[in-house]
Amino acid sequence: xxxxDRTRQDILDATASSLATAGYTATTVKSIAETIGMQDAxxxxxxxxxxxxxxxxxxxxTARAVTAVDQALAELPDEHDPxxxxxxxxMAHAEAVLGGGDYPRANVRTFGQLPPDLTQRHxxxxxxxxxxxxxxxxxxxxxxxxxxxxxxxxxRLIIIGALCWAIEWFDAGEEVSAAEVGEHVFQMVVxxxxxxxxxxxxxxx
Amino acid sequence: xxxxDRTRQDILDATASSLATAGYTATTVKSIAETIGMQDAxxxxxxxxxxxxxxxxxxxxTARAVTAVDQALAELPDEHDPxxxxxxxxMAHAEAVLGGGDYPRANVRTFGQLPPDLTQRHxxxxxxxxxxxxxxxxxxxxxxxxxxxxxxxxxRLIIIGALCWAIEWFDAGEEVSAAEVGEHVFQMVVxxxxxxxxxxxxxxx
DNA sequence: GATTAAATCTAGTACGCACTAGAAAAGTCA
DNA sequence: TGACTTTTCTAGTGCGTACTAGATTTAATC
Numbered sequence: 001x002x003x004x005d006r007t008r009q010d011i012l013d014a015t016a017s018s019l020a021t022a023g024y025t026a027t028t029v030k031s032i033a034e035t036i037g038m039q040d041a042x043x044x045x046x047x048x049x050x051x052x053x054x055x056x057x058x059x060x061x062t063a064r065a066v067t068a069v070d071q072a073l074a075e076l077p078d079e080h081d082p083x084x085x086x087x088x089x090x091m092a093h094a095e096a097v098l099g100g101g102d103y104p105r106a107n108v109r110t111f112g113q114l115p116p117d118l119t120q121r122h123x124x125x126x127x128x129x130x131x132x133x134x135x136x137x138x139x140x141x142x143x144x145x146x147x148x149x150x151x152x153x154x155x156r157l158i159i160i161g162a163l164c165w166a167i168e169w170f171d172a173g174e175e176v177s178a179a180e181v182g183e184h185v186f187q188m189v190v191x192x193x194x195x196x197x198x199x200x201x202x203x204x205x
Numbered sequence: 206x207x208x209x210d211r212t213r214q215d216i217l218d219a220t221a222s223s224l225a226t227a228g229y230t231a232t233t234v235k236s237i238a239e240t241i242g243m244q245d246a247x248x249x250x251x252x253x254x255x256x257x258x259x260x261x262x263x264x265x266x267t268a269r270a271v272t273a274v275d276q277a278l279a280e281l282p283d284e285h286d287p288x289x290x291x292x293x294x295x296m297a298h299a300e301a302v303l304g305g306g307d308y309p310r311a312n313v314r315t316f317g318q319l320p321p322d323l324t325q326r327h328x329x330x331x332x333x334x335x336x337x338x339x340x341x342x343x344x345x346x347x348x349x350x351x352x353x354x355x356x357x358x359x360x361r362l363i364i365i366g367a368l369c370w371a372i373e374w375f376d377a378g379e380e381v382s383a384a385e386v387g388e389h390v391f392q393m394v395v396x397x398x399x400x401x402x403x404x405x406x407x408x409x410x
Numbered sequence: 411g412a413t414t415a416a417a418t419c420t421a422g423t424a425c426g427c428a429c430t431a432g433a434a435a436a437g438t439c440a
Numbered sequence: 441t442g443a444c445t446t447t448t449c450t451a452g453t454g455c456g457t458a459c460t461a462g463a464t465t466t467a468a469t470c
Contacts, residue, residue: 003437003447023318025230029428041429042448050428083399112373113228113318137398146398154381154389155398161370162363168317169362176359184359192397193342193351193360194288208417208467234458246459247418255458 008046010036016057019106024054024113051118058110058118061103062125068096068104069132082140086159087186089136093163094182098170108164133160159189213251215241221262224311229259229318256323263315263323266308267330273301273309274337287345291364292391294341298368299387303375313369335361364394 014035018027029050033040047053072092076085096104107122114122133156140146162185170181219240223232234255238245252258277297281290301309312327319327338361345351367390375386 007447025318028426030426039449041431041450044429045447086398109317112314113230140398145400147392147400150389150392150398151381151385154386155393157371157374158367158390158393161373162367165366165370166362168366176356180356181359184355185363187352187355188360188363188397189393190397190399192393192395192399193291193345193355194395194397195350195352212417233456235456244419246420246461249459250417 004046007036007038011043011046011053012057012060013102015053016061016102016106019054019057020102020109024110027054051115054110054114055118055121057103058107058122059125061105061107062122062129064101065093065096065104065107066129066132068092068100069129073132082136082143082145083190086136086140086190089133090159090163090186090189091179091182093160094166094178094185097163097167097178098181099178105167108167111164130156130160159185162189209251212241212243216248216251216258217262217265218307220258221266221307221311224259224262225307225314229315232259256320259315259319260323260326262308263312263327264330266310266312267327267334269306270298270301270309270312271334271337273297273305274334278337287341287348287350288395291341291345291395294338295364295368295391295394296384296387298365299371299383299390302368302372302383303386304383310372313372316369335365338365364390367394 011032014032015027018032018035028040029043030040032053033043043053047056069089069092072088073085076088097108098105134152137146137152137155141148141152163182166181166185170176170178216237219237220232223237223240233245234248235245237258238248248258252261274294274297277293278290281293302313303310339357342351342357342360346353346357368387371386371390375381375383
């Protein structure tokens with residue numbers, strides 16, 4: 001029973017790594033088997049199909065991202081600035097997706113490439129993740145720290161978008177770290193690029 | 206010679222539409238042929254390969270996006286606020302990618318799904334597009350309108366990321382318009398979510 | 411209306427993919 | 441060691457893909 005668990009884990013790791021870097025289509029059962037020195041048919045002793053395997057990887061990915069953000073928020077003092085809450089959430093997400101392992105990255109990387117079944121399967125997970133951010137923004141607006149003239153759903157999606165798109169150009173080991181990306185997203189989204197005055201603050205919507 | 210040009214255009218349109226909604230892998234030569242009522246083999250009279258066809262669609266897409274942004278910037282008065290320049294560029298991009306046709310959307314949608322050849326082929330185009338935004342940010346920083354304590358490349362990619370990711374959730378005809386998305390991105394990225402003071406303005410990087 | 415050129419179709423090939431069946435090997439424990 | 445179970449391999453199937461060759465139809469020209 002030990003051997004099986006270990007190779008099963010190897011398969012999951014190899015799949016996560018491939019999904020994170022090559023995407024869904026380029027991640028073939030054969031290529032997964034090769035990276036761990038197996039025949040492709042052997043994969044099916046541990047998983048009944050490619051999509052079940054991929055689905056499990058994505059489940060782990062969302063779970064890790066949610067845990068990372070939840071944990072970061074839980075470590076905040078009871079009385080905290082909503083800006084600080086949004087900041088630690090952004091940092092946790094950036095670390096998980098850019099600095100962290102392949103699993104959360106696999107999630108973001110394969111977004112929009114998955115077959116309908118898998119997309120459907122992870123809908124609820126994504127929705128739950130979105131709720132975390134909705135709450136952060138709502139808290140800020142209600143406490144008066146954040147502007148109330150913006151659509152909160154759109155604001156949420158813009159923050160997540162800025163973070164998620166980063167994996168398309170982010171290269172670990174380059175001159176920019178995951179923490180720096182997070183810091184920049186926070187600064188731009190909360191404080192803005194503009195200095196001082198901000199006379200252009202009017203939204204037609 | 207007329208007939209050929211017309212069907213050629215039909216093929217391009219159908220491909221752009223499919224790429225924009227279904228992505229690269231799900232866009233098969235057969236499915237393209239079906240939507241315009243042809244046999245898949247007939248496609249090869251007009252294009253030598255799938256990737257040449259896709260490449261042409263993507264070329265048109267980048268060209269349209271660049272044109273849209275350039276044109277919007279050209280219509281600005283000679284003396285203008287750098288914030289206003291960034292604003293019209295963001296709005297033009299949002300309109301082109303979200304409100305506009307399938308061609309620019311195909312570009313964004315298939316980003317990260319393309320085979321290496323095609324990715325390579327469009328590298329320069331993407332780089333040129335990035336330069337437009339780099340210049341907008343540089344102008345703002347040099348004129349003192351934008352903060353100088355942020356990495357400009359990262360700032361640029363965050364803006365583009367927020368805009369590009371929007372197509373993953375944006376649905377034309379829903380309650381949010383392309384213009385509203387653009388307006389929100391501008392507001393958040395230039396003015397920030399936060400109200401007033403902004404005491405949290407320090408970057409460790 | 412006959413001749414030529416352009417455009418499309420029919421019928422296939424080759425290949426990579428996910429996946430299966432059953433034999434072989436490796437591991438487990440008396 | 442020997443009997444049994446777990447794990448992996450060999451060898452294959454069927455399907456969808458991009459793509460090709462040559463016949464056939466449609467359009468243009470004189």
